[in-house]
Amino acid sequence: xxxxxxxxxxxxxxxxxxxxxxxxxxxxxxxxxxxxxxxxxxxxxxxxxxxxxxxxxxxxxxxxxxxxxxxxxxxxxxxxxxxxxxxxxxxxxxxxxxxxxxxxxxxxxxxxxxxxxxxxxxxxxxxxxxxxxxxxxxxxxxxxxxxxxxxxxxxxxxxxxxxxxxxxxxxxxxxxxxxxxxxxxxxxxxxxxxxxxxxxxxxxxxxxxxxxxxxxxxxxxxxxxxxxxxxxxxxxxxxxxxxxxxxxxxxxxxxxxxxxxxxxxxxxxxxxxxxxxxxxxxxxxxxxxxxxxxxxxxxxxxxxxxxxxxxxxxxxxxxxxxxxxxxxxxxxxxxxxxxxxxxxxxxxxxxxxxxxxxxxxxxxxxxxxxxxxxxxxxxxxxxxxxxxxxxxxxxxxxxxxxxxxxxxxxxxxxxxxxxxxxxxxxxxxxxxxxxxxxxxxxxxxxxxxxxxxxxxxxxxxxxxxxxxxxxxxxxxxxxxxxxxxxxxxxxxxxxxxxxxxxxxxxxxxxxxxxxxxxxxxxxxxxxxxxxxxxxxxxxxxxxxxxxxxx
Amino acid sequence: xxxxxxxxxxxxxxxxxxxxxxxxxxxxxxxxxxxxxxxxxxxxxxxxxxxxxxxxxxxxxxxxxxxxxxxxxxxxxxxxxxxxxxxxxxxxxxxxxxxxxxxxxxxxxxxxxxxxxxxxxxxxxxxxxxxxxxxxxxxxxxxxxxxxxxxxxxxxxxxxxxxxxxxxxxxxxxxxxxxxxxxxxxxxxxxxxxxxxxxxxxxxxxxxxxxxxxxxxxxxxxxxxxxxxxxxxxxxxxxxxxxxxxxxxxxxxxxxxxxxxxxxxxxxxxxxxxxxxxxxxxxxxxxxxxxxxxxxxxxxxxxxxxxxxxxxxxxxxxxxxxxxxxxxxxxxxxxxxxxxxxxxxxxxxxxxxxxxxxxxxxxxxxxxxxxxxxxxxxxxxxxxxxxxxxxxxxxxxxxxxxx
Numbered sequence: 045x046x047x048x049x050x051x052x053x054x055x056x057x058x059x060x061x062x063x064x065x066x067x068x069x070x071x072x073x074x075x076x077x078x079x080x081x082x083x084x085x086x087x088x089x090x091x092x093x094x095x096x097x098x099x100x101x102x103x104x105x106x107x108x109x110x111x112x113x114x115x116x117x118x119x120x121x122x123x124x125x126x127x128x129x130x131x132x133x134x135x136x137x138x139x140x141x142x143x144x145x146x147x148x149x150x151x152x153x154x155x156x157x158x159x160x161x162x163x164x165x166x167x168x169x170x171x172x173x174x175x176x177x178x179x180x181x182x183x184x185x186x187x188x189x190x191x192x193x194x195x196x197x198x199x200x201x202x203x204x205x206x207x208x209x210x211x212x213x214x215x216x217x218x219x220x221x222x223x224x225x226x227x228x229x230x231x232x233x234x235x236x237x238x239x240x241x242x243x244x245x246x247x248x249x250x251x252x253x254x255x256x257x258x259x260x261x262x263x264x265x266x267x268x269x270x271x272x273x274x275x276x277x278x279x280x281x282x283x284x285x286x287x288x289x290x291x292x293x294x295x296x297x298x299x300x301x302x303x304x305x306x307x308x309x310x311x312x313x314x315x316x317x318x319x320x321x322x323x324x325x326x327x328x329x330x331x332x333x334x335x336x337x338x339x340x341x342x343x344x345x346x347x348x349x350x351x352x353x354x355x356x357x358x359x360x361x362x363x364x365x366x367x368x369x370x371x372x373x374x375x376x377x378x379x380x381x382x383x384x385x386x387x388x389x390x391x392x393x394x395x396x397x398x399x400x401x402x403x404x405x406x407x408x409x410x411x412x413x414x415x416x417x418x419x420x421x422x423x424x425x426x427x428x429x430x431x432x433x434x435x436x437x438x439x440x441x442x443x444x445x446x447x448x449x450x451x452x453x454x455x456x457x458x459x460x461x462x463x464x465x466x467x468x469x470x471x472x473x474x475x476x477x478x479x480x481x482x483x484x485x486x487x488x489x490x491x492x493x494x495x496x497x498x499x500x501x502x503x504x505x506x507x508x509x510x511x512x513x514x515x516x517x518x519x520x521x522x523x524x525x526x527x528x529x530x531x532x533x534x535x536x537x538x539x540x541x542x543x544x545x546x547x548x549x550x551x552x553x554x555x556x557x558x559x560x561x562x563x564x565x566x567x568x569x570x571x572x573x574x575x576x577x578x579x580x581x582x583x584x585x586x587x588x589x590x591x592x593x594x
Numbered sequence: 595x596x597x598x599x600x601x602x603x604x605x606x607x608x609x610x611x612x613x614x615x616x617x618x619x620x621x622x623x624x625x626x627x628x629x630x631x632x633x634x635x636x637x638x639x640x641x642x643x644x645x646x647x648x649x650x651x652x653x654x655x656x657x658x659x660x661x662x663x664x665x666x667x668x669x670x671x672x673x674x675x676x677x678x679x680x681x682x683x684x685x686x687x688x689x690x691x692x693x694x695x696x697x698x699x700x701x702x703x704x705x706x707x708x709x710x711x712x713x714x715x716x717x718x719x720x721x722x723x724x725x726x727x728x729x730x731x732x733x734x735x736x737x738x739x740x741x742x743x744x745x746x747x748x749x750x751x752x753x754x755x756x757x758x759x760x761x762x763x764x765x766x767x768x769x770x771x772x773x774x775x776x777x778x779x780x781x782x783x784x785x786x787x788x789x790x791x792x793x794x795x796x797x798x799x800x801x802x803x804x805x806x807x808x809x810x811x812x813x814x815x816x817x818x819x820x821x822x823x824x825x826x827x828x829x830x831x832x833x834x835x836x837x838x839x840x841x842x843x844x845x846x847x848x849x850x851x852x853x854x855x856x857x858x859x860x861x862x863x864x865x866x867x868x869x870x871x872x873x874x875x876x877x878x879x880x881x882x883x884x885x886x887x888x889x890x891x892x893x894x895x896x897x898x899x900x901x902x903x904x905x906x907x908x909x910x911x912x913x914x915x916x917x918x919x920x921x922x923x924x925x926x927x928x929x930x931x932x933x934x935x936x937x938x939x940x941x942x943x944x945x946x947x948x949x950x951x952x953x954x955x956x957x958x959x960x961x962x963x964x965x966x967x968x969x970x971x972x973x974x975x976x977x978x979x980x981x982x983x984x985x986x987x988x989x990x991x992x993x994x995x996x997x
Contacts, residue, residue, distance in 0.1 A: 381622040384630075385697030385725065389756075392630060392698060396655030399625045401662070406624060492622070 070167045075106050075184035082110060085171055092174075099129045099183070103144040106184040109192075115177035117196025124157045125179050125192050147183040151190045160193035172250055195223075202228070205307035205329070207474060210346040214310045218329035222252045225324050225331065228309035229256060233316060237261065243274055251282040252326035256312075262319045269516055270321045270334065285325040285332050292334075294514045299479040302515040304336035311345050335516035339523075339535040341476035342366070347538050355538040363536060365467035369480040372464040373410045374491030374499055376457070380406050382495030398454040407492035409453055413461040414488070416443065418481070421465070629692035630655070632669065633701035633755030635740035636679075636716060638708040644675040646708075646716065648682040649741045650694055651755050658752050667808075668752035671745050679719040696725040701755040702777065703733045703740040703796060706826075706833060714784050714831035720777050728778040731759055733796040734826040734833065743796055746818050747810040754820065761822050762794060770855025770871075771842045772822050783828065787952075788966040789943035790828030792845060795836060797823045829942035837936055844933025847894065847926075848945050850876040857898065859921045864905035869922055869983070873897040880950050885958030890947055890975040892930060898922060900986040906995045915983045922981045930977050943970045 071078055079094055086092050091113050099107040109125050129151075144150075148163045164170055165188045174180050177195035202224065205217030218225045226240060237259045244250045253274060257267050273292040282288060289303045290296070306312055307329050312322045315333045323332040342362045347355040379387055380395060387395065402409065420439035424432055444462070447453045464484070471477040483506065490498035513520035523531025533539045633651040650672045657668040672694075674686025686694060702720070704713055720726050735743050748757035766773045772794045783791025798818050804810055805818035824836040825845060837845055846852045857869040874896045882888040900909065900918070908914050937945050948966050952959040962969055 380625050384623075384625065384628060384695065385727075389630075389632075389698045389700070392625075393653055393655045394659050396625055396628070396630065396653070397658065397660035400656050400660060402626070495622070 111179040120194040222326040232313040246282040341473035365470035368467040374487035378491040705740040709833035773851035795823040840932040841936040844929040868902035
């Protein structure tokens, strides 16, 4: 628990706290006044509990334990803070000069039966601690307070992750508590190399953000860069890891995710061991994993549980379904409106007779169906689970068959759209699937306007765009672009573990591949300067504006 | 500067995006605006202004696979006339409600009349036009207007053009007298110096009356049946005559286009014996060091099986089979010789001896190509045939051996 106090940089000192005006009073030394100040600072909130006690037998002293009910673990507060204060097993000893030893030191050294307690003199730290669920013990006549770690309260227990299912593999998933999440990872990696750094982000929310990496495995420059970007964040609230992702990603204007997120501790642990950095945000079960390359979004935790040949097949299916998702409707439209000569004659006759009575052009038809499908999907996701069934029945069965029977949409179009829809679910990463869903509409337009010519142009643009992406300096399409034969071991392929050379770090891989290095660095100094320059040119400027507006 | 950035981005997007919209939808045509043509018949019209009469067999898709079929004909024939092929095609749009789309044309039927007059002018558009395919099959309608071929109802395919294609494929595998001849082959054939293409013939057997209605198939024996018939031999682009029997089969063999055919030989004592030739490999070569007197060598290796031997021959004896294969070789040589003689008779090197000469002795060819017809008419050739009888199928000796 000590690690919790180990912060990247104490942000609270710079940014101030909610409710505290500039020129905070600080601790006055008078117990009543301090308590009153705390009450005022928190707006007289009724869940702030102040327990006044007389502590110490030899040298009795007025003291008060302050905590917020619900945030603090009631048992810890009652038994280990107030209980130990009252029972006072070891009396206060006088020091060399004869005066009683200082109250806070006495508390920490001989009274509190808690794993973590420390002294603070900072008013802001005190408030923040109380708001985080700690208990503050103040004493009359002292300018410092003892912060007792009593964080707790109700939390969801560890359950199976609902977003990334596996048939075979661990069933535990991250929860909303950062401490629990870290413990889930630590349980898997019992290595002293696993490093953890804490920071607080969000001027209002003061959200705990933990950064984990494996020392010596993760590249030094990568860790520095991640730390630097985290520290640069200046935002009021962090309610989900998506907030952090958006603020530290390399490029905003792209549909592709450049940071991976996962609800699974085994995925996080695996990525840590591959030299990536994991960022855990308090209050969400989704942790961020970076850097992320394109192929990563097509990998599933199960790939490593199943036989390698089957895993390769499953991966190929995923890539194929991504292509189907991107190009399915657009290729169909291009084929029927421009390149009818490419359709086999017998199939063409079939399509012709289907199209005979349909009132809309194929493009409008596709847009209608795609729109309907998106509505269904959105409704299905947001609906309460009980009603969700109805949506799928009404949507898939009734709407699908009725629309064909009414002769508004051709059956083949329903097949194409359905296939595209199913394909989007075959991609393991949801954020990659929605990227595909958006790009699909662009291709639809291109296919309808220029046929295969347009689709080809679109593909060229898409690949060029993907080539321009970097995730913390790593080219998004690596190890395909720049091509590295050694890097292919865990991309579309998943070689048997003994062939894969697991444990190779990103840094080691970089060393092995000179071309990889050339692209990512650009400076002799290595990877980091380039990223810094990029980041400095982009995001940091916007940051400044943000402050000015405030 | 900073505030201008989004505006600039927007402008850039507009600049790049709007031109896309300006172009409209290029040459987009919805499927239900298309009339898919399955076959084209080309007839000779009256006079120069109506030289080409093109009949388009258009697929009525609804009748073939739709649920709301009206019970009408599965194909419809539309006609256009013009001085050139393309004019005739455009002219036909006066009759058709939709764009005639030629990308799925599988059959081109040329009337014998037009074929005798010359076909090279009409081939240009077939090669030039982006829609038409070079793999469409070409036929010559023997003694009949080409239009009749495409207006005959067929039993096995609702689309008569497809029926004809399938018939050709079937017969070239089973009977061997015809083989696939596409637009591409015809154009190459026309380009042969002193030669010409060979084109499959097609004809209608039976009574034409009512052949273009469903009545044609109401009887067990269809009244009119499309039949693939002899090969049409061309000199340059003009039809010179029809190759029948051995000449046709020999020609197909010389082009190395067929693998199998039934070979019937007459045994001196035992009557007819039929072989199933299932493998034929032909190699042509030339001893052309003296371009004025080339000797062409035709090498053919065949494998066959005994299919019919209703006699008392002892087929278990290797010697008998040896003798039988000798007769088969003689038969093959006879067929090829007939084919070459037929080509000489028409004075048309459609076999491609000239091309062979050009490839083996390009310098020599330059000297002789202007009078190649004369050399071809008197050229020597040698046929080296070999045949092996691999098996006698399910029986050894016929039951007639021990009655």
